[in-house]
Amino acid sequence: MKLLLINPNTSAPMTAAIAKGAQAVASSNTEIIATQPSFGPLSIEGHYDEAFAAAGVAEQVKLAASWGPDAVVLACFGDPGLEAAREATSAPVLGIAEAAFHAASMLATGFSVVTTMTRTCIIAERLVQRYGFEHQCRGVHGTDIAVLDLEDGGEEIIGQIEHAAREALSRDRSGAIVLGCAGMTTLCHTLTQRLGVPVIDGVAVAVKFAEALSALGLGTSKHGDYATPLPKVYTGWAAPLGWPKAR
Structure with missing residues (x-):
């Protein structure tokens, strides 16, 4: 399986360290694909930081739609952007x-x-x-x-x-x-x-829980509030994050 591991801050060394820890507990057939937002704070230490981190999480889940992860783990203890990520994918999404x-x-x-x-x-x-x-x-x-x-x-x-x-x-x-x-x-x-x-x-247990949910064929419900985001135009720096119309 392919597991998307998102570090919601923009510290590359921390992303690498988290990925190493995740891979250490992951099953041999699990590929950890670690990433971080293209914008936002180097560390998340308050509500203001979390606001931008949540948008960065949404960005990374949307970008991953092109290859379709089997599960997603958000590696920040505030679980920023968890609900948005669950809207943006049918894969299971776990906050640590x-x-x-x-x-x-x-x-x-x-x-x-x-x-x-x-x-x-x-x-x-x-x-x-x-x-x-x-x-x-x-x-x-x-x-x-x-x-x-x-x-x-x-x-x-x-x-x-x-x-x-x-x-x-x-x-x-x-x-x-x-x-x-x-x-x-x-x-x-x-x-x-x-x-x-x-x-x-939380990183280790989220990885193992994600593997279990994926192995059971379980994903995020698309019924109700976790339904796919409505097609919408976003403006300014967020323009690329708008949800496109289904083809």
């Missing part, structure tokens, strides 16, 4: 936050999220509510690590995340940790060994 919450709820009665900037905690909390995991998610904790600082992934960064995770496990009485950024994917194995609890990397 939604996938991670589902996986964590299967492994522990309660989980905590450890993310990057404290200012983005409210975004994760709203996703928890939107996806219906209020009773399983016991806390969202920021480390104030900038997203692009994760590209180095040195001991200092790992130590900060480990410290926040240990505090979360104790304070929240949680049984699992969800990593709240796609840039943390390379740290998951180390943190699992150190913490001794399930540490969920």
Whole structure:
């Protein structure tokens, strides 16, 4: 199968790191095709960034229509553009936050999220509510690590995340940790060994869930609100993103 992996920010090193992590867990017959928007922020650390990232996700899904991916994974914990992507393809589309919450709820009665900037905690909390995991998610904790600082992934960064995770496990009485950024994917194995609890990397679980849905022949419903976008002219810089009339 061909899996389209979209990093919604425009950091090429992060896209490469996420793709490497995804390929490491993917089945041998899964080809990971990693991409990023042609425009938008280098990192996503707030609502303003997310607005442009969502448009970039829609751009990449529309471009991929020419070859037709079997599944799509959005590798940003805010799941920007998830609903738009589901409108734009009949393939299953998974956001890493939604996938991670589902996986964590299967492994522990309660989980905590450890993310990057404290200012983005409210975004994760709203996703928890939107996806219906209020009773399983016991806390969202920021480390104030900038997203692009994760590209180095040195001991200092790992130590900060480990410290926040240990505090979360104790304070929240949680049984699992969800990593709240796609840039943390390379740290998951180390943190699992150190913490001794399930540490969920949304990229990895989204890839495996996507493979399962594709293998079962399941795709995004085109009935109702996920129906194909209406043909429409877009103007200005978004002109190429307008949906064409069916032939």
